[in-house]
Amino acid sequence: xxxxxxxxxxxxxxxxxxxxxxxxxxxxxxxxxxxxxxxxxxxxxxxxxxxxxxxxxxxxxxxxxxxxxxxxxxxxxxxxxxxxxxxxxxxxxxxxxxxxxxxxxxxxxxxxxxxxxxxxxxxxxxxxxxxxxxxxxxxxxxxxxxxxxxxxxxxxxxxxxxxxxxx
Numbered sequence: 001x002x003x004x005x006x007x008x009x010x011x012x013x014x015x016x017x018x019x020x021x022x023x024x025x026x027x028x029x030x031x032x033x034x035x036x037x038x039x040x041x042x043x044x045x046x047x048x049x050x051x052x053x054x055x056x057x058x059x060x061x062x063x064x065x066x067x068x069x070x071x072x073x074x075x076x077x078x079x080x081x082x083x084x085x086x087x088x089x090x091x092x093x094x095x096x097x098x099x100x101x102x103x104x105x106x107x108x109x110x111x112x113x114x115x116x117x118x119x120x121x122x123x124x125x126x127x128x129x130x131x132x133x134x135x136x137x138x139x140x141x142x143x144x145x146x147x148x149x150x151x152x153x154x155x156x157x158x159x160x161x162x163x164x165x166x167x
Contacts, residue, residue, distance in 0.1 A: 016067040018102045021090035024062040048077045072105025096167030097154045098126045100144045128158030
């Protein structure tokens with residue numbers, strides 16, 4: 001699966017942050033539990049993932065929220081596959097499509113490439129201002145390993161979210 005983000009324009013306002021459900025304590029626990037409880041020093045995790053020690057400390061202490069792609073790099077080093085629900089905790093029946101995207105470590109431009117649409121279309125679908133086509137729903141279901149019905153339930157949640165809430 002390609003994670004190229006070359007179609008993202010400089011200065012664009014695409015959010016790369018995990019929006020909901022990241023818990024630093026889950027990351028800290030995964031690091032401690034690594035290798036059957038032998039653990040991984042934070043300095044080794046930083047070196048292997050390309051994410052700095054101070055950044056990892058801020059994530060583990062819930063001082064900052066990680067970028068989706070950087071969290072994916074850390075998860076790979078820790079042997080955490082997708083979905084990354086060991087690090088991002090959003091109940092399945094409350095998830096938006098943006099939560100699924102974060103669980104799979106995808107940026108909107110990357111998902112857009114996978115769906116054959118522009119980043120703006122992904123954003124509109126995730127916000128609930130546009131429904132995906134049947135083909136896009138089927139592709140999203142395949143990418144996330146969920147049913148088309150779950151995709152549409154996520155869309156319905158996005159459309160019905162409270163004013164000002166961003167999925």
